[in-house]
Amino acid sequence: MVNILITSAGRRVELVQQFIKARNSKKLSGRIICADMSDLAPALYFADISYSIPKISDPMYISKLLEICQKEKVDIVIPTIDTELSILSDSVKLFQSIGTDVLISSKETIKITENKMETFKFFKSIDINTPDSVGKEMKYEGEYPCFIKPVSGSSSVNVFKAKNEQELKFFKYYIGDYIIQKFVDGDEFTIDVFCDFEGNPIYITPRIRISTRSGEVNKTKIYYDQHLMDSVFKILKALKPKGPLTIQTIKDNVDGRYYFIEINARFGGGSPLSMMAGANSAEVLYDLINGEKFTYESYAAKKDLMFVRFDQSIALETETNGRYEKIKSSHI
Numbered sequence: 076m077v078n079i080l081i082t083s084a085g086r087r088v089e090l091v092q093q094f095i096k097a098r099n100s101k102k103l104s105g106r107i108i109c110a111d112m113s114d115l116a117p118a119l120y121f122a123d124i125s126y127s128i129p130k131i132s133d134p135m136y137i138s139k140l141l142e143i144c145q146k147e148k149v150d151i152v153i154p155t156i157d158t159e160l161s162i163l164s165d166s167v168k169l170f171q172s173i174g175t176d177v178l179i180s181s182k183e184t185i186k187i188t189e190n191k192m193e194t195f196k197f198f199k200s201i202d203i204n205t206p207d208s209v210g211k212e213m214k215y216e217g218e219y220p221c222f223i224k225p226v227s228g229s230s231s232v233n234v235f236k237a238k239n240e241q242e243l244k245f246f247k248y249y250i251g252d253y254i255i256q257k258f259v260d261g262d263e264f265t266i267d268v269f270c271d272f273e274g275n276p277i278y279i280t281p282r283i284r285i286s287t288r289s290g291e292v293n294k295t296k297i298y299y300d301q302h303l304m305d306s307v308f309k310i311l312k313a314l315k316p317k318g319p320l321t322i323q324t325i326k327d328n329v330d331g332r333y334y335f336i337e338i339n340a341r342f343g344g345g346s347p348l349s350m351m352a353g354a355n356s357a358e359v360l361y362d363l364i365n366g367e368k369f370t371y372e373s374y375a376a377k378k379d380l381m382f383v384r385f386d387q388s389i390a391l392e393t394e395t396n397g398r399y400e401k402i403k404s405s406h407i
Contacts, residue, residue: 076103076104076105076148077098077103077104077105077150077151077361077364077365078105078106078108078147078148078149078150079094079105079106079107079108079149079150079151079152079153079360080108080109080110080140080143080144080147080149080151080152080153080175081094081107081108081109081110081118081122081153081155082110082111082128082140082152082153082154082155082159082163083110083111083112083131083154083155083156083159084109084110084111084116084118084119084122084125084155085111085113085116085117085118085155085156086116086117086118087118087155087342087344088117088118088121089347089348090118090155090342090346090347091107091109091118091121091122092121092347093347093350093351093355093357094107094357094360095107095121095123096357097355097357097358097360097361098361100358101358101361103361105150106122106123106124106147107122107123107124108122108123108124108125108126108143108147108149109121109122109124109125109126110125110126110127110128110140110143111125111127111128112127112128112129112130112131113127114127114398114399115391115399117389120389120391120399120401124147126139126143128140128143131158131159131162136162137162137163137166137169140152140170141169141170141173144170144173144175145173148174149175150174150175150176150364151175151176151177151178151360151364152170152175152176152177152178152179153178153318153342154177154178154179154341155341155342156341157188157189157227157228157339157340157341160179160185160188160189160340160341161185161189163177163179164177164179164180164181164182164185165182167179176364178317178318178319178360179317179318179340180314180315180316180317180318180320180340181315181317184314184315184316184340185340187314187338188338188339188340189227189340190226190227191208191224191225191226191227191228191254191337192208192210192226192254194336194337194338195208195254195256197313197314198310198335201309201310201313202309203306203309203310203335204306204332204333204334204335205334205335205336206222206256206257206258206259206325206334206336207256207257208254208255208256208257209254209255210226210253210254210255211226211247211252211253211254215243215255217255217257218257218258219237219238219239219240219243219258220236220237220238220239220258221236221237221243221255221256221257221258222234222235222236222237222255222256222257222258223235223237223243223246223247223250223253223254223255223256224250224253224254224256225250225251225252225253225254226252226253226254227252232290233249233250234290235250236258237255243255256336259325259327259334259336260327260328260329261325261326261327261328261329261334262283262284262325262326262328263283263284263287263323263324263325264281264282264283264284264298264303264323264324264325264326264333265281265282265284265292265295265321265322265323265343265345266279266280266281266282266303266307266321266322266323266324267279267280267281267282267319267321267343267345267346267348267349267354267356268280268307268311268316268319268320268321268322269318269319269320269354269356269359269360270311270315270316270317270318270319270320271363271368271369272317272318272363273315273317274311274314274315274316274317275369275370275371276308276311276371277356277359277369277370277371277372278349278354278356278359278371278372278375278376279304279307279308279311279354279371279373280297280349280352280354280375280376281297281298281299281300281303281304281307282295282296282297282298282345282348282349283295283296283298290344291344291345292344292345292348292384293383293384293385294381294382294383294384295345295348295381295382296379296380296381296382297349297352297376297377297378297379297380297381298378298379299374299378302333303324303326303333306324306333306335307322310322310335310338314338316340318360319340319341319342319343319346319356320338320339320340320341321338321339321341321342321343321346322335322337322338322339323335323336323337323338323339324336345382348382348384349376351382352376352377352380352382353375353376353377354372354375354376355375389401389402390402
């Protein structure tokens with residue numbers, strides 16, 4: 076039996092479904108448990124069991140997760156948003172003391188990935204192409220347009236293209252703690268990575284981002300390029316991540332080079348698409364928990380496979396205990 080807890084589950088319905096599918100295909104017992112601070116988080120209604128938890132900033136956040144893990148005999152916790160990574164990385168030993176692992180990279184890796192200025196310095200330190208960047212304490216003397224974004228953030232929230240110095244000045248004031256990056260015009264790519272618990276890559280799946288909405292991809296295609304893969308291997312060798320990693324890069328229309336801009340030490344919003352394409356990290360995780368070993372599987376995902384995503388709705392009705400229940404009848 077393997078019980079998995081997905082935290083900050085939010086809208087990650089596809090991720091939940093992939094883990095349920097993986098469990099069922101392997102004919103394993105165990106539950107997929109989801110937790111979120113909102114009772115209306117859609118993913119809660121696709122899990123086997125769901126819990127409401129405090130905000131990540133709440134002092135009781137970790138205590139509540141530990142309580143759930145003990146009650147449900149959770150084998151592994153899977154965080155899904157950047158803001159919880161740091162606090163969870165500080166608490167790994169607490170979880171391990173009750174027999175629960177956390178699918179999270181080292182504190183050093185989290186420090187690099189949670190701060191875009193640290194990510195920029197990391198790329199430079201291992202000779203990976205990355206757009207020239209300056210932080211809040213430095214004067215921007217580059218060309219326009221340029222990008223300005225929060226130094227810590229995700230899902231393209233408060234990311235702006237400043238066309239001139241006046242716009243940049245406004246966005247600086249609006250964002251507060253920012254990083255300014257040279258504008259690179261070209262196709263954007265997401266690379267879904269999954270490594271074993273020692274940081275050895277099992278799957279590397281690049282996808283071209285054809286269309287996005289609110290920072291998350293809604294049209295994408297599996298794409299392989301050896302130059303891109305070589306750079307990713309170089310990044311992984313230096314970071315040695317545990318489990319999932321999502322890397323963002325842009326292929327410059329002018330010089331044809333890849334410029335790496337961001338790393339997230341978690342499953343990206345589009346990672347279930349790579350699982351559907353053949354790089355099934357959900358199935359592999361079950362095997363890793365059971366002690367199996369894997370080697371890197373090149374081109375596991377089907378090349379050129381296209382994905383288009385769409386919204387769906389579920390109907391909820393209020394139960395006597397005040398919680399919501401998904402309506403299963405076919406007339407709605």
